[in-house]
Amino acid sequence: MHCFCEQKETYELKIEGDVGADFVWCNQCGCNLDLEVFPISNELKSELMKWGTQYGEWIDWDIDKLIFNGIAMEEEHNKQGAKLSEKVKNELKKKYKIKFFPSSMARSYANKKY
Structure with missing residues (x-):
């Protein structure tokens, strides 16, 4: 996978949810990698896309607060991401x-002072 590392290619990747980005990153330089060119099956790409689009559903973005049962929702999201x-x-x-x-975003919001 091409990235911003000195050697321009990485073999160390991380899977991490984010808002508005694909969910595969170089684990060295932090470059966000294009899921479409990631060398996995289309079925798994679809599963990752579905998982990734659910990232942050435990936050009410309009009022910037954790929703009811948000920590449990995030924990379930993390379990699915690990699988x-x-x-x-x-x-x-x-x-x-x-x-x-x-x-760990839900815990940050749970501890947020308003």
Whole structure:
């Protein structure tokens, strides 16, 4: 995968949810990588897209607050992300080193002072 690292290519990737970005990143330089060219099956790409578009549903963005049951929603999202990361590892057959980075946004919002 092409990235901004000195060697212009990485084999160390992370799967991490984000708002408005694809969910695969270089784990060294932080470059966001295009899911469309990621060498996994279309089925797994679809699963990742569905998972990724649910990122942050535990926040009411209009009032910038955690919704009811938001921490549990985020925990479930993280469980699904970990499972998908394992599927990515299995499809790539050790060509890439894959790490999953769970979200901790809900806890930040739960501790936020208004």
